[in-house]
Amino acid sequence: MARSWKSRLATLTVIASASALVVAAPAMAAPLTTVGWSMSNPQPSITAVRYTWSFTTATTATIGAVTFTVPAGTAGTPSVVDVYGLTGGSAALSGTTVTYTVTTPTSIPSGTSVLISLDGFTNTGTTGTYTSAIAAGSDTGTSNSVTISNNSTAINVVVARSTAFTSDTTSFQMLMDPSVAALADQTRAVHLTVATNATNGYVLNVKTDQQPTGGAPARHFSAITADKSSGVASGSFTNGSFGYTLSTTGLGTGTSTPLTSGLYVGYVTGGENVVSASGPTNGDTMTITNRAKIDYTQPADNYSAKVTYTVVPSY
């Protein structure tokens, strides 16, 4: 019996020791993966060039500095434009080595994608094909080849910030008559389409300069509700009122419960964001159905209003 316990204890000791060795094993140098290097302009001797390096760490280690080799003759005072995977720091060029020094080094997990983008380089005047050797902690790697030559064509594709807005209606009139039921309660749909490449989408703002008003200011329609926060069902639409309901397809959605529930809300003179989208879209459609309802208490007059739909992209 005693021999059995000794045997078990020995086995446990061996396992524990092996585990401790595995846990405490020092990080071994390993090759960086997905190593990349690019420059904004590959012409020789040109100034104000942006160099961008990217790689993926192979081991978990505290990285205090990352070094990159650049072609002999490279000059300039680099400034940091963008970094991810690491934290803030500064960059310096000495000879053929660029060093990005992390201000507060921390442990970087293996498999972390790192990007370092530096501005302010002047390309070497010697044409040729170059690679950049990268060292991050104990991990090293070599980048793809970059050719610096007069024959190189710098390709710079610039996509503008763009927003398109389509509407099928720029004005409408309603022929209303309280003596005919079909003419005393009318709707008019305005169909809108929005397309934008804005990263954070867009908002559609709706406002009016006034509720439909006749020749005398006292003669006007009332907003069916004070704003988008409250709405009325179709059957509860009251006489002498003007309002709209909203339906959307695509990424954009109504910004209040009444707007997403098909209820009628009133136009606001100060304007309200009624549709919001969180990303780019090739074409969201919105139908704003305007409605006016009268009875014999509505004075005969020419009522007019100006409604403005504004699309504002979000970047």
Next chain:
Amino acid sequence: MLKRAVALAAAVAVAAGPTAPAGAAPVPHPTTTGSADFSVSTSAEPVSPGTDGIVHTQLTVANNGTHPLTVKLRSVKVEPQDNGQSVLTDDADPTWTPGVTVNPSLQLAAHTYRSVPVTIKVPPSLLPDVYLLGFVAEAQPVDPDGAVRIYHRIGALVTLQLAGARQRQLKIIFTPNRFLTIASTFDGGFTVANVGDASALARSQVRLGDRLIRTSDSMALIPTGTSRYAEFHYRVHGFFLWARPQAQVNYGNGTATLQTITGHGDRLLVIPWYTLVLLGLIAATLTAYWIWLRRRRAARREAARHRPGRHRPTAAAADQTKTAWAA
């Protein structure tokens, strides 16, 4: 009364096609002269002034419709909001509008576009910063006499960067999370607020467990007084996650050095269902083993009791012996 009604009917005349009685399904209208189909584009990159202190950029306005369109352009004030959204006011911007020169009205034939030069004179008193300038392109109604005139506007934003050192001040506010989450994933978020006097271009990432998670694909502009919400998603790779998320926000101060601020969220424990199932199986196995051990010991004791020479006589047996002996 009838005369009054007829007067109302005559006053509100139909100009843009028939209307539908309430309750009828809205019918899409074909494109008519009463439509607007246009777009506005601006520079993707921030613009900067030349040595003369003047910015040269352009707005590209396109009429994508099938009839001519009049588009009016003007500079307006921008009110930056959270998460990159902006509100364009109707008012001119007192800082920028006086120095903006742009063609105020364009006549665009069908399916044509025009690149409209815009010059912006930068006020010399402005400090280095990233500024948002707003422009409104407004399509004019084809029938300006309609009872209800609809104006369609596209807001265009131009980002103007004045280079130079400027101290930025950002703050990280973590969204509180539950300590214990029973799931194989964890979704969290935090807000980066600009509490300084200058706009900041920032990029954020989160350190959680053994991962560094990027929360955005590019640097985001955070104007002063606004904030951006960043979300992160973590999938547990082991049996559990016991960690405290750390947000890191990198941003520039207009110098060669990139700054970083960090903020910590609440400590969290994420246990996937498979871990709980595994623990349950282990507990069941150990319990079964324990029961088996107890039964085996009990059986051994019982067997030992009945083994010859290894048990003491019971009191009854002793009495019987005594009785026999006495007899």
